[in-house]
Amino acid sequence: xxxxxxxxxxxxxxxxxxLEIPEEPALLYAPxxxxxxxxxxxxxxxxxxxxxxxxxxxxxxxLPAAVAVEVFHNFTLLHDDIMDNAxxxxxxxxxxxxxxxxxxxLSGDAMMICAYKSLSRVAADKLPRVMEIFNxxxxxxxxGQQYDMDFEKKRKVSVVEYIQMIDSKTSALLxxxxxxxxxxxxxxxDDVKRIxxxxxxxxxxxxxxxxxxxxxxxxxxxxxxxxxxxxxxxTYLMVQAMSRASEAQRDTLRTTHSDPALTPEQKIERVKAVxxxxxxxxxxxxxxxxxxxxxxxxxxxxxxxxxxxxxLRVFARNLIGRKR
Numbered sequence: 445x446x447x448x449x450x451x452x453x454x455x456x457x458x459x460x461x462x463l464e465i466p467e468e469p470a471l472l473y474a475p476x477x478x479x480x481x482x483x484x485x486x487x488x489x490x491x492x493x494x495x496x497x498x499x500x501x502x503x504x505x506x507l508p509a510a511v512a513v514e515v516f517h518n519f520t521l522l523h524d525d526i527m528d529n530a531x532x533x534x535x536x537x538x539x540x541x542x543x544x545x546x547x548x549x550l551s552g553d554a555m556m557i558c559a560y561k562s563l564s565r566v567a568a569d570k571l572p573r574v575m576e577i578f579n580x581x582x583x584x585x586x587x588g589q590q591y592d593m594d595f596e597k598k599r600k601v602s603v604v605e606y607i608q609m610i611d612s613k614t615s616a617l618l619x620x621x622x623x624x625x626x627x628x629x630x631x632x633x634d635d636v637k638r639i640x641x642x643x644x645x646x647x648x649x650x651x652x653x654x655x656x657x658x659x660x661x662x663x664x665x666x667x668x669x670x671x672x673x674x675x676x677x678x679t680y681l682m683v684q685a686m687s688r689a690s691e692a693q694r695d696t697l698r699t700t701h702s703d704p705a706l707t708p709e710q711k712i713e714r715v716k717a718v719x720x721x722x723x724x725x726x727x728x729x730x731x732x733x734x735x736x737x738x739x740x741x742x743x744x745x746x747x748x749x750x751x752x753x754x755x756l757r758v759f760a761r762n763l764i765g766r767k768r
Contacts, residue, residue: 446751447503449758452493453486459507460489460514465558475539475551476558479518483534487763488617489514492625494759495639498752501629508565509574509628513621515562516578519555520585522548527593566628573627581620588613595678599698606683607648615647635747642742642756649735650763655679656728659716670712676701680731684724693718736764 447455460480466473489510496506522539524530526548531541540548566574591609595601622643626636658672659681672679676698685697700706700714719725743756 445503447497447755449490449494449755449762452497452503452755453490455503456486456489456493456507456510456514460511463511463562471543471547472551472554475522475543475547476555478542479522479539479551479555480515482536484514484518486514488517488621491618491643491759492621494755495622495625495643496629497625498746498748498756499626499629499631499635499639500748500752501625501631505567506625506628508562509624510621512559512563512578513617513624515555516559516582517617519552519559520589522552522555524589527589570628570630574624577620577623577627581616584612584616584620588616592678598678600686601678601683603680603683603687606678606680610648610651610680611644614651615644618647618650619643632747638742638745642739642760645735645739645742646760646763649732649739652680652728652732652735653764655681656725656732659712659719660725670708670716673712673715674701674708680728681719681724684727685719685722688722688724689718693721732764736760 463480465477465480492510492513493503493506497503521533525533525538525540526545529540530538532538538548539551543551563574563578564571588609588611591605592613595605595609619640622639623636626639631639655672658679659670661669671677672682682697686694689697696718697715700711703711706714739760740757743753743760746753
């Protein structure tokens with residue numbers, strides 16, 4: 445049975461709603477329910493299911509794995525919020541802010557176990573390969589998070605290093621999800637590699653777009669502008685600017701976020717002035733477009749029917765905000 449993206453998302457939400465999470469001890473399980481039911485785009489499980497469908501698989505049989513990647517993703521967010529001291533997640537108090545650090549750590553650990561329990565429900569003949577992909581994906585996400593934390597203390601981060609970090613922290617989850625869907629569909633090794641490359645390129649484009657929108661997004665759409673600048677965060681725009689800047693401009697980029705004499709608005713304006721002078725927004729847009737076009741081109745190489753590839757194109761366009 446062919447499903448559109450919206451139908452696939454509804455199928456997943458319905459299945460996720462049936463996930464049995466114990467009620468006691470409440471301080472262990474209530475945060476898990478709170479986190480999983482807190483919304484989110486469901487990008488990773490949707491991509492897993494669309495990949496399974498695109499390569500001729502049984503979508504129903506892929507649902508436990510889709511739940512596993514979504515629960516794992518939410519687990520990483522619980523621990524990310526602790527490391528970032530983040531009070532808000534998806535417009536609501538984070539688990540860390542609502543219940544405290546100890547609860548967030550332990551509930552996160554329990555979520556990881558729940559993810560593996562759900563993953564264990566996939567077909568026995570596919571489980572070893574699926575488990576291998578899942579474990580590689582999970583470890584890569586941890587590596588990406590460590591690189592991201594390391595960058596906070598580095599005076600200079602290269603563009604290559606930054607791409608390596610987001611490849612691990614952002615693309616790995618999308619690529620792993622797509623690969624699991626393909627494996628569950630019984631896809632050839634070549635198609636599994638193709639779907640991995642598709643999701644990797646798309647994930648990189650997605651993160652670069654997120655970096656761009658943080659500084660150049662549309663406030664009319666409710667996007668808060670300049671958060672990365674105020675944190676002094678290493679983003680694609682920042683590392684590109686640092687690689688092209690004069691020494692005076694580098695000093696501005698390094699010190700503006702911590703200058704107590706400046707208002708937040710002045711800090712954002714000052715850093716963006718350097719970005720504008722170095723044309724980094726255009727450079728970032730160009731990189732996003734290249735990654736996106738590569739992702740679309742890879743879809744065309746999959747050994748599957750044309751109509752089954754279209755939902756993957758729709759997914760990619762929705763993710764990158766394209767109209768064509």
